[in-house]
Amino acid sequence: MASDTLHANYAVGKELEVQCQRCVGSTAHRVVADARVVGSDHHMDWETEYQILQCMGCKAISFRSAASNSEDVDHYYDENGELQTVYSVAEKLYPSRIAGYIGLKDGVWLLPDKLRRIYQETTNALTSDQHVLTGIGVRAILETLCKDQAAKGRTLFEQIDDLVQQGVLTPGRAAVLHQLRTLGNLAAHEVEPHNPQQLGLAMIVLDHLLEEVYILPAKAKKLFPPISGPTVTAPVIAALPPLPPGTVSVFPPFPGVPLPPSS
Ligand SMILES: [Zn+2]
Incomplete structure (x- = not known):
């Protein structure tokens, strides 16, 4: 008969490297709270971790589950050339995210x-x-x-x-x-x-x-509201009297200043 055992908060404070939902790329996350369910029957055993994580960069809180069982395994060769077997881990992150994409977060x-x-x-x-x-x-x-x-x-x-x-x-x-x-x-x-x-x-x-x-x-x-108050409009400029000969306007509505003597 199958049996499940719950272990609560056995990994608090542990650090994991996972993709952040706000930072670009993987960052260190700290386990804030967790529950680990371990079970077995006559044919197989299984384990699922449920963790509340906090990114150690941006402080965002998110959720991770990681499930594995004895029927789903990966193989690799160690440094001595020996074939090794490890349980493959199905990891899910909530909110879901993909590497290198954070989208329009604040706009x-x-x-x-x-x-x-x-x-x-x-x-x-x-x-x-x-x-x-x-x-x-x-x-x-x-x-x-x-x-x-x-x-x-x-x-x-x-x-x-x-x-x-x-x-x-x-x-x-x-x-x-x-x-x-x-x-x-x-x-x-x-x-x-x-x-x-x-x-x-x-x-x-x-x-x-x-x-x-x-x-x-x-x-x-x-951030830059339109300037309020009276402004010089084109008709006002057009209504100004013509400049006296030998002067140039530096800024409307100043009528003009003498031109520097030509050398
Ligand atoms: Zn982050």
């Missing part, structure tokens, strides 16, 4: 509602290894952005080119977006998954674009 709330929703669903799909859905999401982000920016054209191809005409996109960035458009096409119509590296790069390109079009202008508007 995503500045995106328009529809764009924010599809962006969050797509990044969740990316970090959960759902490659077909991520490809479809990449195309949906592009289509939503074009619609929001009132891009003209019957197809996504034409709309991306129209954003170049509008000055929203540079030609170089548009060329990359055309590649993402093709990528989303394959995912949507052929149910063709793309590799995680392609999808990660596609999302990084979209992150830069969303930052440039929405997030940076919104932050700048907040």
Whole structure:
């Protein structure tokens, strides 16, 4: 008969190297609390660790589970050439994350509602290894952005080119977006998954674009409010009397200062 034994907080303070949800790359994480379940029956044994972790860099709290059993093993040769067997470990991190991608952490709330929703669903799909859905999401982000920016054209191809005409996109960035458009096409119509590296790069390109079009202008508007008070407008300048001969205006509304003598 199977039996499970629970060991609570046996690894508190232990350090692990795992991918952080905020820092780019793996960082040292400390076990804050944990539970370890160990069990066996006549055929096999198993073990699962559940841990609350804290990144020692950014202090973010997240969750990890690591499961293994005697039926799922890996083999390797040690330094003496002897074949060794170890249990393979299935690790899961929550919130899910992938190496090298952190997304728009502090600016995503500045995106328009529809764009924010599809962006969050797509990044969740990316970090959960759902490659077909991520490809479809990449195309949906592009289509939503074009619609929001009132891009003209019957197809996504034409709309991306129209954003170049509008000055929203540079030609170089548009060329990359055309590649993402093709990528989303394959995912949507052929149910063709793309590799995680392609999808990660596609999302990084979209992150830069969303930052440039929405997030940076919104932050700048907040940090640098428009100057209030009276300003000199074009009609006022036009209404100023003409400068006397031999003078030059240095700053409206000063009427003019004498020109330096010519040598
Ligand atoms: Zn961190």
